[in-house]
Amino acid sequence: MSAAAAGAAAELVGVTKRYGGARPAVDGVDLRIEEGEFFSILGPSGCGKTTSLRMLGGFVRPDEGEIRLGGASVDGVPPHKRNVNTVFQSYALFGHLSVADNVGFGLRRRKVRGEEMRRRVDEMLRVVSLAERRGAMPSELSGGQQQRVALARALVNMPELLLLDEPLGALDLKLRRQMQVELKQIQREVGIAFAYVTHDQEEALTMSDRIAVMNDGKVLQVDTPTTIYNNPASLFVAQFIGSTNALEGSGDGATVQLACGARLVAPAPGTGVADGPLTACVRPEKVILSPAGDDAPGAVTGTVVESVYVGSGTTYKVDVNATSIEVLEANDSGAAAAIPVGSRVRVGWRPEDCLIFDGNGKAAGRCAEDGTKVPQPTRSRNWI
C-alpha cells in the first residue's frame, strides 16, 4: 500500500464526504497528485472540488476513505500539523501585519527566526516580485500584489503540497491571464506540487500538467489538458471543456443518422457501440464551411444566421435543418472575407474530429468515415 504511494505528493483513496444533503458532496473520489506537478481540479460550482481541497488541507474530515500526504495517512491530523499550505480565494491576508510579517507568519510558527527567517522571506518575495514592498501593509497593495503575497506566504514554508482555491477569481481578465503565466513559472521554479481548484476551464488548460474533471462529487476524467480537450471521456467533459457542437442522433450499429441531416459511419461498425440514441460532438474550430452548390450526395447544407467578429476569428451560427451549429473560423493571414448572414453554406468536418458519445454520455469513439466529406477549403469563395 505505501509502496504504491511512493512518489505521490498527495492521494485521496475512496474518499466520501456527506453534508447531510441527498447526495454526497464528494462521492468515492480517488485522486493521485504526483510530486512537483501542477494538478487542477476542474468542475462547475457544487461539484465537490473545494471540499476535496479542504479535506487535503485538514479543514474537513472525510466520512469514508483515506487521505495521504507524502505516502502517510493524515486521518485526524489538524491543519496546523500538516505540511500543506493553502492560498485562499479571498487571499486572507493579515491586515495588521506588513507584507514581510505576513510571509514570515508560518516560519515564526515553526520557530524559524532571525537571519534565517529574513533570508527566506526576502527570497520568496523576490520570487513573487514584491521585494520592494516588504514593509507595505496589505491594504496598500493592488489585488494582484495581494494575490502574490498570499502565494509567497504559503510557499515560503516549502510545503509538500500547495492548495489553491480559485485564487485568481477576484482579478480582472487581463491580470488573471498574466497571473496564470506567472503562477506556472513560479510553480516550475519552486518545484512544489500545486493542487489548483477552479471552475474556469481555460485556466485549467493553460496551467495544468494534469486536470481532474469533477461533477456531482465524482471524478469523471484525469488526464493532460491535450487529452482532456481532444479525447474527452464523456459528453459532460466534452461540453464543459471548451465549447462544442453536441449533435443529437441515433445509430443502427453501422451508420449514424444525425438530426441535422448528416449521415456518419459508426466508429466501430458491427460492434453495436453506436446503437440507439447518441450524440456527436464537433468543436467549432473543426467545422469547415464551404460554398453550397457543388453539393455532393449526402452533403449537409445550412444557412448562416449569425456572424460575430471576435478579433482573432469570426464565429458563425449556421442553421442546418433546425439544428444550430457553431463555427469558428480563424482570422489568419489570407483568410477569406467574412461570410454574409443569410448565405447558404456547406458544413463539414474531418471524420476524426467528430466524437461519438453513447446514450449514457460515455465516449464511443470517432467516426470512421463521414458522409459530410470535407471539401478542400478554398481561399476564394463565392457565397450565395
Add this chain to the structure above:
Amino acid sequence: MSTMRLGGRRETFDRTWWLWAITGAVLALMFIPVVVVMLYSLNSEKSLIVLGSLSTRWYDKLFHDSAMLTSLRISVEIAVLTALLSTTFGTLLAIGWQRAWPPAANAAGGSILLRLVVPETAVAASLFLLFTQLQVVLSFWTILAGHVALAIAFVAVIVRSQLVSLNAEIESAAQDLGASRVGALWLVVIPALRPTIATAGLLAFVLSFDDFVTTYFTAGVGAQPLPLQIYSMLRFGVTPEANAAGIVMLVLTATVLTLAAAVVLLVKHRRRRREATA
C-alpha cells in the same frame, strides 16, 4: 430650477433657512447648558444669577475639597476597571456568541440584547435586591460589578458586529500556516478586532464614569463616586462648586477620547514611517 451644476460641486439648494434654524436650535439645546455651567464655574460670585468677574475660586475650592477629590479618584478607578474587565469578557462573550452551538448562542445573544433595552433602573434595583439578599456589603466592588454588567453587553454587541463582518478565511489561513485554534484567535482575530475593542473600551469607560442609576443602587456608605457626590452636594443647595465639578468631568471625558484618537493616529503614523524606512 437646475439643482446641479454639471461637473461642479453640488449646489446648496436644499439648505433653506429653516433647516439652518432647526440645526441651530438643536445645537443650542445641546451646548447652551454646558456653556452656562462653564460660565458660572468661572464666576467670582456665589449667585447663579449675577455675573461677577472671571475667577477660578470654585475650581480652587473643588481641588481643595478632599471629599470631591476622593470621589473623582473612585470614579476614575471604577471606570478604568470597568473598561478593562468589560472589554476582556465582552470580547470573549462576542466570540462565543458568534460561534457557539446556535441555539445556545441565540439564547445568549438574545439576553445580551435584552440587557440593552431593559430600563437601567429595573436592573439596578434588582442588583440591589440581589446583593442585599446575598448579604453582600455594598461597596466599591458592588458598584464595579454593576458597571461591568452594564458595559459588557455594549462591548459584546459592538465586537460581535465587527467579528461577523471579519473574513473567516484569515483564521483558517493562520491555522494553515501552523497556528493552533487558540493561536489563530490570539494572533490574527484579536489583532484584527483591536480598533473595535479599543472603541468599545472607551465607551465602557464613559458609560461607567458618568453612570448615576446603577451607581446609586449599588453604592454603599462612605466615599461616593463623583456623580453621586455632585448630586448630594446639589441637594443642599446649588453651589458653583458643582459647576466646576461638572466641567472637570466634561474635560476628563473629552481628554480620554482625545487621547484615544491621538493613539490611533500615532499608530497609523508609526506604521507609515516603518514602511518608509523598510
